Amino acid sequence: MQPFTPITSRVVALPIDNIDTDQIIPARFLKTISKEGLGQHLFADWRYNPDGSPKPDFPLNQPWAREAHILLVGDNFGCGSSREHAPWALIDFGFRAVISTSFADIFRNNALKNGLLPVVVDTDTHRRLFDLVGANPSITLTLDLASQSLILPDGQQVHFPIDAFNKRCLLEGIDQLGYLLKQEPLIQAYEAAHPARVNTRITEV
Amino acid sequence: MTLAPRTLFEKIWEDHVVVEEPDSPAVLYIDLHLIHEVTSPQAFEGLRRRGLRVRRPQQTVATIDHSIPTTPPEVPIADPQAARQIQQIVENCREFGIPLHGIGSPTRGIVHVIGPELGLTQPGMTIVCGDSHTSTHGAFGALAFGIGTSEVEHVLATQCLLQRKPRTCQIYVDGYLRQGVTAKDLILGLIAQIGSGGGTGYVFEYAGPAIRALSMEERMTVCNMSIEAGARAGMIAPDDTTFEYLAGRPYAPKGEAWDAAVKQWRTLPSDPDARFDHTITLDATRLEPMITYGTNPAMAIPISGVVPDPASVSDLGERQAVEKALRYMDLRPGQRLLGHPIDVVFIGSCTNGRLSDLRQAARLLKGRRVKEGVRVLVVPGSQSVKRAAEAEGLHRIFLEAGAEWRESGCSMCIAMNGDQLQPGQYAVSTSNRNFEGRQGPGGRTFLASPLTAAAAAVSGVITDPRTLLE
């Protein structure tokens, strides 16, 4: 994973609550065995007509959207299916951060494991961001993870929360599996003290 | 020294923490890891890239459910991508020594149906799967939750997960369910009350007389949809109903080991004065059959109710979501759903694809005919469910009524396998998600119980099943 560096970018806004991962990437695109190339299917059913042509008024189809790294969305983003294809598709499209008032648990975990930053803001800031982008779609926002700050166009800084562990992993590009593998002696000790509760290999079924 | 009173969740959590370093999440040991073809290939690829083995193949089990057709097994898989994905899990399981309940196996089925029916799912366990409806297994008093593919790789490699301790919420369901009102209606009623993000950050423990009275299969229906309220997991304390269900199942403990296990399982229920971070109460007696009108499971109303008016929703984002949903569903504020025509009925899924669900649907379809022009798919949750249903003649009731009787799998719950709605079609579905396009691009889903689905099948319109029950 790449270390997470500060972002200054334009913003794609989708002012809809409860956007589920079936919308982020519909299930028919999950028949892949790779993580690559999913950006073309991001929000496929909102983004394309049934004949495959792009819907001109959908925000992701604006010519500059591919250069935007920040997605601004309604409450409870990423609910529903656990598919990690959702953050893979967002990242492949070019996003590095998503701003909302809240994220579904599994989506949040999946995003962090892939270097996509979920930024939680309070409802006032959230509304203000939508107003700002609505009034002037070309504004830019800055996200600095080290200081946990979101910087608005007028220079105002808004603090956002993140736990110390994920922050360190993102900033240093640490892979969490590496951390787990280092616990091997403790895992062995746990297994020695706790016999397995089930054996999936018995075959008298 | 007396121990502080603990909840069911806390007992299982504490029993599985390998280590918790300061400023880091806990390393949680996983007893059972379930995998399926859709969310695992990239995890195995990751293992290969790093030269890692599967640490505990004997605590891992695989099946094929999402992209598999529900046509007879001798029919070749038409979709080359699905065939490739299925081939991949076969190869991965062979290479890494993981038992696979694959194509042609009499024990294949939806991952959340076969875990319990094989007795793999047991009280007190930690269970994960790259699938959000892993919450189903909590019905046995296990801590079971869905994970992403990176985490699947973590568990394959280390049998552990990095987890932050969630908060606990007791869902106390008082009273009893009335005739014609089912476990599905109970959970839809709860989700409608608290919203699709209402459980975010929490593990639910369902309690109260209405929950105690449920069978294991009904408890699974309830726990299954915990995730639709955003909850990390849903759990029900094990009791005699649980033990009776498990006794004699293939992977359940036997003999002395069984007695010892039951003794330990009896210590799991939350202590009488254990504290929850939050409590929500629900009165089962007041519930009616529920049905969704919108595009998330929280957009649900009693079946005799009317579609809400977005103008009456105070929160802006919420209002826009309801407006968007009504446009997608082509419904009007104030409209009654009773009498609304439908095109397809889907009976199946990990929510309502078990034997008792099929019995309920059959009870209503027996001696009746599916309304002309309506397509009805009955898809058992597993091959074992299929055999059991056939042994008691349920398939004949379905076929004689004019419904399709298919092989097991996820089928039209997720529409990855060719079973799908056409754009604009309306379905009454016993599955768990009514998201836009979930059952096929442009398809429109009304979620309901097997009874309500069967009632719609015979009348061709949304119908209160109680009017058809003698």
Ligand code: SF4
């Ligand atoms: S039946 Fe539906 S919800 Fe259940 S595991 Fe399959 S796709 Fe997921």
